[in-house]
Amino acid sequence: MKELTESLRQEASRLLREGVEVFIGYAAGSLQASARPFFATRPEEAAELVFNPFCVHNLVKYLVRFPDKRTAVVVKGCDGGAVSRLAEERHLDREKITVVGVPCGGMLERERVLAQLPPATRIEAVEERGNTYVLHTARGEYPFEKKANLAAKCLVCVRNNPVGVDLLLGKEAMPVADPERDPLEGVKAVEALPAGEKAAFWDRVFGRCLRCYACREVCPACSCTQCAFEQAVPGWQQGAMWVEKAKNLPDSYHYHLIRAFHVAGRCTGCAECERVCPVRIPLMLLNQKLAKEIEALFGGAPAGACGPLCAYAPDDPDQFA
């Protein structure tokens, strides 16, 4: 991890000297075992950049905030799709962005790390030894086996090495995915439930939604300049908002089904929606379910920038005839 961080700092400082105005990367977080998004604007600030298995964020959506600037952004394999998604939909000018790819051996689940680490232990360095991350602290070394401690999405990840980037740092990462684990096992488990239990499951899950819209804010596919759920409506339509501000279950259903549907076929699978959810709603179940259905129903047909729902084939399956 040390060499990777070093080369990241070198490249960032070079890019910032060569005309990049904002370099978006990660810096050490103020809390134990965390990282935070970091916006470097001067070459000397590059020294604060890091890359370690706590750099969970997908930084790509921040690019939308700098439409007129020359920017560079650090992406992991799972974040890479977000750049092309936003560029295809013309929210980003790909010409102005330098995409810096970092190979990733998986992100550690922060809760698991904190549970095993003595409190207030500062992590001095992280070392990747094959299938284990070793955290070096003042009180000694703490090994974390990947299989037991990685975030759920990393355990089925096959995109460890980013593609379509302008600059690839470090050595190629070895895949960490367990080939025996089915990436869709969660979806299949819900599908297998009888209708009544499905309803009870989702009532429980959506019942805890706070409607904070964090899942929408963070999503690289949720990029409408005006969201359907926050439309300014003319006076005579004031009562015509799609969902009320107050929290209630039917509106939460409405919001979540439509959110998932709006990103259907455009979701890049970065699972940020699920990560930022303060009440742990398994949003990827909905996204993966739709991706699975799209693949099964319209898989072969070519789709344009806005995905398979903006396209059609005359011989699509027809269950309505």
Add this chain to the structure above:
Amino acid sequence: MPVKENTVTNANAWEPKIVAFLCNWCSYAGADLAGVSRLKYPANIRIIRVPCSSRVNPQFILRALQRGADGVLVVGCHPGDCHYVTGNYFTRRRLTLFKSLLEFVGFEPERLKVRWVSAAEAGRFAETVKEMVEEIKLLGPNRRLQDSML
């Protein structure tokens, strides 16, 4: 003028409410033909005319169910016959997918029905409505998604 008594035989019997979105060019004309031909079908549907079945945003469907509908029927031209050439091809993809999503969250898929009915198929329209009303009667009222304020 005296107001006519409700013709429902058992005043307590629950009758489903179904919101039907009909495309202006085929299905609305098909429903019109059903009326002109004096075909009988249950009076449980509330027809909303839309320019094309692809005008039906999935949010319309959810909103209808939230505001008291027990089922939603979307009717459009047969694929290939769309007045706007390709509109109903998009409807077909969209609503096939949306229906599977509704099923995934434990919602009875029968509450959303999509059919293709041309302007000449009055009989098919009447049959579709009859069929749907029977299905919804078996399911009972929609309480799951209904707004509590109602």
